[in-house]
Amino acid sequence: MTKNECSFILDAVRTKDEEKKAALFEATVKTVNEMGFASASVSKITKEAGVSPATLYIYHKNKEELLVSTYITIEKNMSRALLEKFNADMPLRDILENVWVAMSDYFIKYQPYTRFAEQFANSPYKTLVNKEMVMHYYAPIIDVLQQGIDQKIIKNVDFDIIIAFICYPLLALSNPGLCSDFEPTAENIKSAFALAWDAIKL
Amino acid sequence: MTKNECSFILDAVRTKDEEKKAALFEATVKTVNEMGFASASVSKITKEAGVSPATLYIYHKNKEELLVSTYITIEKNMSRALLEKFNADMPLRDILENVWVAMSDYFIKYQPYTRFAEQFANSPYKTLVNKEMVMHYYAPIIDVLQQGIDQKIIKNVDFDIIIAFICYPLLALSNPGLCSDFEPTAENIKSAFALAWDAIKL
Amino acid sequence: MTKNECSFILDAVRTKDEEKKAALFEATVKTVNEMGFASASVSKITKEAGVSPATLYIYHKNKEELLVSTYITIEKNMSRALLEKFNADMPLRDILENVWVAMSDYFIKYQPYTRFAEQFANSPYKTLVNKEMVMHYYAPIIDVLQQGIDQKIIKNVDFDIIIAFICYPLLALSNPGLCSDFEPTAENIKSAFALAWDAIKL
Amino acid sequence: MTKNECSFILDAVRTKDEEKKAALFEATVKTVNEMGFASASVSKITKEAGVSPATLYIYHKNKEELLVSTYITIEKNMSRALLEKFNADMPLRDILENVWVAMSDYFIKYQPYTRFAEQFANSPYKTLVNKEMVMHYYAPIIDVLQQGIDQKIIKNVDFDIIIAFICYPLLALSNPGLCSDFEPTAENIKSAFALAWDAIKL
DNA sequence: GATGAATGAGCCTTCATTCAT
DNA sequence: GATGAATGAAGGCTCATTCAT
Numbered sequence: 001m002t003k004n005e006c007s008f009i010l011d012a013v014r015t016k017d018e019e020k021k022a023a024l025f026e027a028t029v030k031t032v033n034e035m036g037f038a039s040a041s042v043s044k045i046t047k048e049a050g051v052s053p054a055t056l057y058i059y060h061k062n063k064e065e066l067l068v069s070t071y072i073t074i075e076k077n078m079s080r081a082l083l084e085k086f087n088a089d090m091p092l093r094d095i096l097e098n099v100w101v102a103m104s105d106y107f108i109k110y111q112p113y114t115r116f117a118e119q120f121a122n123s124p125y126k127t128l129v130n131k132e133m134v135m136h137y138y139a140p141i142i143d144v145l146q147q148g149i150d151q152k153i154i155k156n157v158d159f160d161i162i163i164a165f166i167c168y169p170l171l172a173l174s175n176p177g178l179c180s181d182f183e184p185t186a187e188n189i190k191s192a193f194a195l196a197w198d199a200i201k202l
Numbered sequence: 203m204t205k206n207e208c209s210f211i212l213d214a215v216r217t218k219d220e221e222k223k224a225a226l227f228e229a230t231v232k233t234v235n236e237m238g239f240a241s242a243s244v245s246k247i248t249k250e251a252g253v254s255p256a257t258l259y260i261y262h263k264n265k266e267e268l269l270v271s272t273y274i275t276i277e278k279n280m281s282r283a284l285l286e287k288f289n290a291d292m293p294l295r296d297i298l299e300n301v302w303v304a305m306s307d308y309f310i311k312y313q314p315y316t317r318f319a320e321q322f323a324n325s326p327y328k329t330l331v332n333k334e335m336v337m338h339y340y341a342p343i344i345d346v347l348q349q350g351i352d353q354k355i356i357k358n359v360d361f362d363i364i365i366a367f368i369c370y371p372l373l374a375l376s377n378p379g380l381c382s383d384f385e386p387t388a389e390n391i392k393s394a395f396a397l398a399w400d401a402i403k404l
Numbered sequence: 405m406t407k408n409e410c411s412f413i414l415d416a417v418r419t420k421d422e423e424k425k426a427a428l429f430e431a432t433v434k435t436v437n438e439m440g441f442a443s444a445s446v447s448k449i450t451k452e453a454g455v456s457p458a459t460l461y462i463y464h465k466n467k468e469e470l471l472v473s474t475y476i477t478i479e480k481n482m483s484r485a486l487l488e489k490f491n492a493d494m495p496l497r498d499i500l501e502n503v504w505v506a507m508s509d510y511f512i513k514y515q516p517y518t519r520f521a522e523q524f525a526n527s528p529y530k531t532l533v534n535k536e537m538v539m540h541y542y543a544p545i546i547d548v549l550q551q552g553i554d555q556k557i558i559k560n561v562d563f564d565i566i567i568a569f570i571c572y573p574l575l576a577l578s579n580p581g582l583c584s585d586f587e588p589t590a591e592n593i594k595s596a597f598a599l600a601w602d603a604i605k606l
Numbered sequence: 607m608t609k610n611e612c613s614f615i616l617d618a619v620r621t622k623d624e625e626k627k628a629a630l631f632e633a634t635v636k637t638v639n640e641m642g643f644a645s646a647s648v649s650k651i652t653k654e655a656g657v658s659p660a661t662l663y664i665y666h667k668n669k670e671e672l673l674v675s676t677y678i679t680i681e682k683n684m685s686r687a688l689l690e691k692f693n694a695d696m697p698l699r700d701i702l703e704n705v706w707v708a709m710s711d712y713f714i715k716y717q718p719y720t721r722f723a724e725q726f727a728n729s730p731y732k733t734l735v736n737k738e739m740v741m742h743y744y745a746p747i748i749d750v751l752q753q754g755i756d757q758k759i760i761k762n763v764d765f766d767i768i769i770a771f772i773c774y775p776l777l778a779l780s781n782p783g784l785c786s787d788f789e790p791t792a793e794n795i796k797s798a799f800a801l802a803w804d805a806i807k808l
Numbered sequence: 809g810a811t812g813a814a815t816g817a818g819c820c821t822t823c824a825t826t827c828a829t
Numbered sequence: 830g831a832t833g834a835a836t837g838a839a840g841g842c843t844c845a846t847t848c849a850t
Contacts, residue, residue: 063821122325157393165371
């Protein structure tokens, strides 16, 4: 049998591996969201993923690494989603509005990922992740904001302040546990952006 | 022996009680901040507090109730701090700026409490707390914002949006893990408030 | 109730503790002898001792410390037994014969302790025990041998050689797994000592 | 393809087999010596040997059989080494001195094998090995000792006693963990033999 | 009120072994 | 023959909680 003849088998095998890894990722997010880090044990996560506890250790060094890699995967995933439709050839307000809408879309579409990331980022696990590396994923957006400051379109204040008004209000609004009344319709998302823009624009 | 005769003893006992309860509170905050909910065990918390594990159960029904009551204590504590200097007899911008500065003062002075509250609020434990009850602590501030909307000083958008721009940017800026570059000087705090005001003002 | 009146209760409590510690000691010896270090798990040892696995950790830091302390206890116990009847006011041959008989008595009476000690001493665990400290238990016997050398009653060879002929043949003979044919009658023990004496005497 | 045509291949394969088997043997000895039976897992042994855990099961039925066969291999190896230079055409004392020196040479040259064998022989694994079979390897030496008894050159005591004075002192002296001070120079080895001979000679 | 001792249940991880390739 | 992936079972240890004192 030539390599070609059995390629479908190889595919099957490779697919299965990726499936297990993906199942562990999803199970980690789901379990941690449902019961928090305090109760999300390896046995519960692997049961949710449909694999043996021992199998986890083929894909991850230990539980900590599983949690960290789950977080990093989400951060990568989200930055990719934001940058996919990113287009810098527009007025700054429009660029940022598009980013704002893309963020909101992501937060809604991937609610569980977002909740996990929030829980992780507000726990001591966060110290295990290199902050610069994560920020690097969002470089184009950061660049465009810096240009806005240089061109005197955006207020010339500490950069963290700009970020704080661009990211966190929307994060809060997308969190049903915090803002249960806010309905994330396209209209509401846009009217929320108006506030963000007013905040940062010069 | 009458109640009077031993009142000084009761006082002594009562004092001791409060001391132990306070020690448990502080130990809970410290331990959870240092190692997260996943590792903050009863034995570690009580060791940090300098009491026996059994003693915890005199003051709290169980571990969950300890965590919840710790969170509620912090919320009460913070709302009291905010409202202490609250004065509604001023222009709305000044009122809110004072609240903003008071919040910042609290976040800085009680960093550990704030970190604990954030960690708690972003975990499933949060569902154990009645949200309305907590919001009620901040009623005067909410009232003043609602009046601002009614008087067309503040944008007439979903109330959650207003909150999102008043609370979360400052919370993010006060989190050294998120905004390590931001220095919370009086000046920086005030320039950050300028953005918040621009965001919500009509 | 005065302290005197309830002393029996305190005794009861203290006794119980010692009982648990003793039960763990015996269970460790028995379990390791029956199935070796490879299979003597904490759960099997504690089941044999009639206590919860968690209870072990009240009395010992961890499994390793349990094994080491069990070995040291045996070594202390044996040296005490040897020195109990030790009497240096006799001709050297008689002194050593008495020690030889006492050793043999101990090996037979406390077969399980001896087997455990042998298994331990021939494993890497042995490196965790301070050799000098253990040798110190047997100081009087060592002294008498050294005097024998000085007085030219015993051959003037490397001290380890003397020890090797005084201890290890008897240890081997007392090991049913090695010398199943040897019957440890008083007569056989004495005739074995004749060889040891001929070996070391000048 | 006939057997002849591919014999060179078979040779290659056979060589490879023997290499893997030998690697497993060495890895077993090394790993058990370093961490004892309690920690010497299949995965650690096979990692040390540079093969997959699954490969172990091609050469051995299971872990127990690996350990037993490792022990038997060592016994065979040692008896072969002792008998290689064995020559019965000499006075008994010289015969035994040669055996003594050969034993010592082996213990030193193959320290790790000796340590493994000691650890094994002092563990319950020993019961899995037929003692007579092992003793049979050393038959010529045993015969010569028996003749010594019959010819009234050696003391007429229980045979186990003779063995105990011929084997165990030297085993102890060759164990650095027991006799760290003893230096196994040719001279020291010979002076130790003098004691053994004095012990058994009539 | 306060505690050290005690525990069954569960923790994270590794075990010895098998199987598809 | 050789292997990496997979696993149920078990490893050592800590958990949250109770109880006798």
